[in-house]
Amino acid sequence: MAVKIRLARRGRKKMAIYDVVVADARAPRDGRFIEKIGSYNPNTDPATISINNDRALKWLLNGAQPTDTVKAMLSYRGVMLKKHLQIGVLKEAITQEQADEKFQSWLDSKEQAIATKLDKITQAKDTAKKDAFAAEVAKNQARLDAIKKREDDAAAAVAAAEAEAKAAAAPAAEQAPEAPAAEEGENA
DSSP states (O other), rough: OEEEEEEEHHHHHHHEEEEEEETTTTTTTTTTOSEEEEETTSSSSSEEEEEEEEHHHHHHHTTEEHHHHHHHHHHHHHHHHHHHHHHHHHTTSOOOHHHHHHHHHHHHHHHHHHHHHHHHHHHHHHHHHHHHHEEEEHHHHHHHHHHHHHHHHHHHHHHHHHHHHHOOOHHHHHHHHHHHHHHHHHHH
């Protein structure tokens, strides 16, 4: 029986989540499997990979063949390196202590690289939020300035209209008192 380590799809439409399963190669993709050894969520940034490394290593050493995608995930998690080192131990090319030391140094550097990537993603999100907020503040300030300018223009227009009305009323007021005075002079 050919055994594969592959993905089994679950989740809703366009939001897939996958189980990492050990299954017979003849079984359907989402059908019967021997053992579930982890899960994979590509919807997060970075993708969430949760695999039981010990069980995956056991199946690999027993001859299970991973698909390309699962092989990439196992390499990312260090299972393929651990398999390689374990085969070296079985062939007595290196000791178990040397293999464990090599794997631990690789694991430390990998964790540091992942932490650096997460920091960069977090900083990029924070920068994008700050830039969006600054742009929104600038746009709101431009709107407030435009409203204030319209209000000032309206107030200036009202003041000009009042000044014109006063100017028009002032000559009429000056002429109106002279006319009665002239009439009074004629009557007297």
